[in-house]
Amino acid sequence: MTTPLIDDAVTASVADLARRAREASRELALLSRARKDAALLALADAIEANMPQVIAANERDLARGRETGMSQGLLDRLRLDEPRLSAIADALRQIATLPDPVGEVVRGSTLPNGLQIRQTRVPLGVVGIIYEARPNVTADAAGLGLKSGNAVILRGGSAAEHSNAALVAVLRDALTQQGLPADAVALLTEGGRDAARALMRAHGLVDVIIPRGGADLIATVVRESIVPVIETGSGNVHVYVHAAADLDKARAIVMNSKTHRPSVCNAAETLLVDTAIADLFLPDMLAELAGAGVLLHGDEGTRRAASGRDVAVDEATDKHYDTEFHALEMSVAVVDGLDEAMAHVRRYSTGHTEAIVTEDRAAARRWAAEIDAAAVMINASTRFTDGGEFGFGAEIGISTQKLHARGPMALPELTTTKWIVEGDGQIR
Amino acid sequence: MTTPLIDDAVTASVADLARRAREASRELALLSRARKDAALLALADAIEANMPQVIAANERDLARGRETGMSQGLLDRLRLDEPRLSAIADALRQIATLPDPVGEVVRGSTLPNGLQIRQTRVPLGVVGIIYEARPNVTADAAGLGLKSGNAVILRGGSAAEHSNAALVAVLRDALTQQGLPADAVALLTEGGRDAARALMRAHGLVDVIIPRGGADLIATVVRESIVPVIETGSGNVHVYVHAAADLDKARAIVMNSKTHRPSVCNAAETLLVDTAIADLFLPDMLAELAGAGVLLHGDEGTRRAASGRDVAVDEATDKHYDTEFHALEMSVAVVDGLDEAMAHVRRYSTGHTEAIVTEDRAAARRWAAEIDAAAVMINASTRFTDGGEFGFGAEIGISTQKLHARGPMALPELTTTKWIVEGDGQIR
Numbered sequence: 122m123t124t125p126l127i128d129d130a131v132t133a134s135v136a137d138l139a140r141r142a143r144e145a146s147r148e149l150a151l152l153s154r155a156r157k158d159a160a161l162l163a164l165a166d167a168i169e170a171n172m173p174q175v176i177a178a179n180e181r182d183l184a185r186g187r188e189t190g191m192s193q194g195l196l197d198r199l200r201l202d203e204p205r206l207s208a209i210a211d212a213l214r215q216i217a218t219l220p221d222p223v224g225e226v227v228r229g230s231t232l233p234n235g236l237q238i239r240q241t242r243v244p245l246g247v248v249g250i251i252y253e254a255r256p257n258v259t260a261d262a263a264g265l266g267l268k269s270g271n272a273v274i275l276r277g278g279s280a281a282e283h284s285n286a287a288l289v290a291v292l293r294d295a296l297t298q299q300g301l302p303a304d305a306v307a308l309l310t311e312g313g314r315d316a317a318r319a320l321m322r323a324h325g326l327v328d329v330i331i332p333r334g335g336a337d338l339i340a341t342v343v344r345e346s347i348v349p350v351i352e353t354g355s356g357n358v359h360v361y362v363h364a365a366a367d368l369d370k371a372r373a374i375v376m377n378s379k380t381h382r383p384s385v386c387n388a389a390e391t392l393l394v395d396t397a398i399a400d401l402f403l404p405d406m407l408a409e410l411a412g413a414g415v416l417l418h419g420d421e422g423t424r425r426a427a428s429g430r431d432v433a434v435d436e437a438t439d440k441h442y443d444t445e446f447h448a449l450e451m452s453v454a455v456v457d458g459l460d461e462a463m464a465h466v467r468r469y470s471t472g473h474t475e476a477i478v479t480e481d482r483a484a485a486r487r488w489a490a491e492i493d494a495a496a497v498m499i500n501a502s503t504r505f506t507d508g509g510e511f512g513f514g515a516e517i518g519i520s521t522q523k524l525h526a527r528g529p530m531a532l533p534e535l536t537t538t539k540w541i542v543e544g545d546g547q548i549r
Numbered sequence: 550m551t552t553p554l555i556d557d558a559v560t561a562s563v564a565d566l567a568r569r570a571r572e573a574s575r576e577l578a579l580l581s582r583a584r585k586d587a588a589l590l591a592l593a594d595a596i597e598a599n600m601p602q603v604i605a606a607n608e609r610d611l612a613r614g615r616e617t618g619m620s621q622g623l624l625d626r627l628r629l630d631e632p633r634l635s636a637i638a639d640a641l642r643q644i645a646t647l648p649d650p651v652g653e654v655v656r657g658s659t660l661p662n663g664l665q666i667r668q669t670r671v672p673l674g675v676v677g678i679i680y681e682a683r684p685n686v687t688a689d690a691a692g693l694g695l696k697s698g699n700a701v702i703l704r705g706g707s708a709a710e711h712s713n714a715a716l717v718a719v720l721r722d723a724l725t726q727q728g729l730p731a732d733a734v735a736l737l738t739e740g741g742r743d744a745a746r747a748l749m750r751a752h753g754l755v756d757v758i759i760p761r762g763g764a765d766l767i768a769t770v771v772r773e774s775i776v777p778v779i780e781t782g783s784g785n786v787h788v789y790v791h792a793a794a795d796l797d798k799a800r801a802i803v804m805n806s807k808t809h810r811p812s813v814c815n816a817a818e819t820l821l822v823d824t825a826i827a828d829l830f831l832p833d834m835l836a837e838l839a840g841a842g843v844l845l846h847g848d849e850g851t852r853r854a855a856s857g858r859d860v861a862v863d864e865a866t867d868k869h870y871d872t873e874f875h876a877l878e879m880s881v882a883v884v885d886g887l888d889e890a891m892a893h894v895r896r897y898s899t900g901h902t903e904a905i906v907t908e909d910r911a912a913a914r915r916w917a918a919e920i921d922a923a924a925v926m927i928n929a930s931t932r933f934t935d936g937g938e939f940g941f942g943a944e945i946g947i948s949t950q951k952l953h954a955r956g957p958m959a960l961p962e963l964t965t966t967k968w969i970v971e972g973d974g975q976i977r
Contacts, residue, residue, distance in 0.1 A: 147919070147921075150918075150919075151918060151919070230940065232938070232939070232940060236929055236933060238939060240956075243921075245951050245952075246921065246951065324771065328951050328952075329951070329952055343752065343775060344775055347771060347772055349777065349778070349950060349951075349952045350777070351952070367974065369974075370973075370974035373974060373976050374974065374976060376976075377976035377977060378976075381976070381977055485971075489969045489971075490578075490579060491575070491578075491579070493575075493671075493674065493967075494967065495967065495968060496967070496968040496969075496970055497967065497968070497969055497970065498970045498972070499969075499970065499971045499972065500971070500972045500973055500974055500975075501664055501970055501971070501972030501974070501975045501976075502975060502976040502977055504976070504977045505664060505970060505972075505975070505977065506968070506970075510660070510977070511660070511666060511968075512658065512660060522777060523673050523674065523756050523757070523777075523965035524673075524756075524757055524777045524779070524952055524953040524965070525952040525953040527965050527966055527967065527968075528668075528966075528967075528968045537951035537952070537955050538955050538956075539921075539922065539923065539924070539925065539955065539956075540923060540924040540925070540934070540939075540955075540956045541917045541924075541925055541927075542924055542925065542926045542927065542929055542933060542934075543913075543917075543927045543928070543929070544926070544927065544928045544929030544933075545798075545928055546795065546797075546798035546801060546802065546928055546929070547928075547929045547930060547933070548801050548802060548804075548805035548806075548809070548929075548930040548932070549805060549809055549930055549932045549933065549938070
């Protein structure tokens with residue numbers, strides 16, 4: 122494959138940073154849980170003790186954001202104030218309370234020849250995280266990395282560059298004061314796009330890259346990275362209201378899936394309604410969605426159902442069904458039975474979360490068996506696909522790929538395993 | 550990233566084949582173990598019933614191999630005769646006896662809100678396998694794919710093209726006779742390198758690509774593939790004889806690791822010997838290795854130890870320490886203690902298998918904790934890193950990467966998981 126030229130100096134500087142991260146990772150891999158937890162609490166305290174300088178750095182990012190015409194929503198995501206920094210610190214303290222995945226024996230046995238084998242969890246090593254504007258990811262990723270014994274190399278969005286630099290400076294200082302290597306947390310600040318590219322080429326130095334952000338960012342990383350990638354967060358999520366649905370449950374699940382927090386990846390984007398119940402269910406449902414401010418795109422059946430009501434439903438195109446709105450906007454289609462619903466999902470799904478609402482046991486079983494997604498929901502809101510909701514206590518992202526981790530990724534997903542084989546001179 | 554041009558017709562034809570494989574995979578994912586096992590037995594019978602035509606096809610490959618000057622070793626690996634075909638059929642029957650990984654509930658719980666969540670093993674979907682000359686991989690991969698509910702797309706080496714085509718034709722016929730989709734096993738026969746490239750770009754249609762073969766093949770796939778890759782089989786394997794080693798065990802482990810089957814990835818390539826025991830251990834060890842026909846490359850300390858004996862040891866260069874010989878050839882170095890041994894391994898290891906021979910508990914513990922490899926051996930031959938030896942019953946390869954699978958990969962490693970969440974109307 123032809124590779125675009127990357128500035129040599131950038132490649133060398135990223136490789137140097139990755140090598141220092143790898144050195145640090147060797148030390149982190151051997152730390153006891155007690156050392157790691159103490160360090161996490163120290164990082165949390167350091168963030169709270171250094172709020173003024175982090176907030177000052179954040180002001181610079183906000184000022185530039187306003188100058189460049191950043192939307193209010195993005196400015197809000199970018200903002201760090203005292204309550205938010207306290208929440209970031211508390212998240213680190215929360216990570217300290219979680220079990221340490223490192224050292225867990227996943228399986229093991231004694232072989233007939235007396236060899237004792239055990240598959241043991243160990244850190245991945247060096248984890249690269251490429252993310253967009255939200256600076257809370259910076260501390261979160263550092264904390265999850267530290268607890269799982271990994272060094273992290275962070276590549277944040279340029280919109281948050283001063284905020285991220287200030288946070289990372291605080292974290293690195295605190296690590297040093299704990300007697301731990303500052304290079305456990307590194308930030309790629311220079312080199313522009315070439316630096317991100319060089320990180321994605323650092324096969325052998327970086328063990329995995331996790332992109333967190335929009336579909337474009339993820340697609341770019343998947344295309345360009347030679348380092349293994351865990352795809353996260355792409356969610357074109359469907360709710361299918363089956364002919365045998367309890368319509369009260371369906372209504373609540375649709376509203377919650379769409380409107381509870383529309384900007385996140387487990388929010389629903391498309392509503393599929395069975396022909397058999399379309400006339401009964403859709404008019405009120407569409408009115409309720411529209412009443413909550415949801416912009417609606419519907420196929421012919423949907424528009425017919427809406428026609429008796431004062432609800433605007435414009436004509437849905439293929440492009441609508443293919444779009445993750447992450448906003449108060451939804452595509453709707455009327456489908457003729459379970460098979461047509463599953464065919465629609467197969468065509469448009471990103472494999473994140475797919476929900477059916479039904480009281481029919483056979484339909485629920487088929488949905489669970491045949492839908493290919495990280496999570497399938499039966500009579501539950503799509504918003505439950507979440508590390509916190511699943512009881513994992515923390516989340517680095519939601520994997521929508523099939524290798525290594527699928528669904529909410531927590532601390533164990535930031536580890537790999539090693540086979541430890543102990544013998545007494547055995548040969549074959 | 551600039552992408553090299555791929556012939557459009559080849560891209561379209563590979564995409565079409567991948568789409569048919571995906572259709573087939575949906576059917577395979579729902580098969581009961583009984584259906585899959587019956588099909589595996591039928592595939593085995595079909596191979597035995599069609600030996601003459603497979604052998605005739607193989608003769609064509611062998612003839613071309615002889616014409617193009619293929620080595621005796623490679624010709625031998627390529628050859629299919631009745632005993633080998635029976636062995637291939639028996640391997641399929643053996644796969645039928647193994648437990649079905651699909652449907653296993655890996656973990657699960659009932660959340661405080663009453664939601665029941667369970668993480669369940671499901672097939673990956675479509676697995677691409679790119680491999681070199683050995684045609685037994687063709688049947689093996691098809692059998693492991695079928696048992697784990699995956700469709701496989703095979704891309705064999707051109708040296709075995711007639712053999713592979715004959716085998717796949719037999720397997721597809723047998724699948725059809727079993728009422729199963731023939732597209733569960735597909736062979737990429739046309740399109741040359743562009744076909745392999747198109748397969749590696751079929752992100753979304755192919756779920757994983759597993760390269761099996763030499764270091765060059767693996768490096769090419771890692772560099773070019775957009776589909777996630779599991780790297781296998783790269784083994785620059787070390788045996789370190791520590792100062793506190795039992796020298797009889799050490800001698801046996803070194804001989805077995807190097808000479809038992811030198812062509813495979815878990816064979817040792819470098820011997821590291823502690824300074825403290827070099828004079829005592831090395832002269833006899835080098836003589837025994839040389840006596841078994843092993844060509845030796847050593848550093849100064851090694852050559853000094855060999856000087857009193859009639860053993861040829863040429864000067865080892867950095868390149869030797871970096872080479873997987875896969876032959877009766879070995880690099881040797883004298884190292885000053887455990888830390889220097891670990892530093893050597895860190896520098897040259899491919900992360901496959903690394904062995905220490907020692908009676909010192911602290912040294913063994915440090916080796917197990919600090920060496921970063923799929924398998925670490927304490928007082929055992931490196932040849933034990935093997936799915937069969939570990940009791941897995943089958944092996945698709947030995948992963949040397951950290952994501953998804955590390956070490957011997959068997960049936961469970963050909964699956965992913967899906968979260969099935971059952972509720973009764975829960976919302977957030």
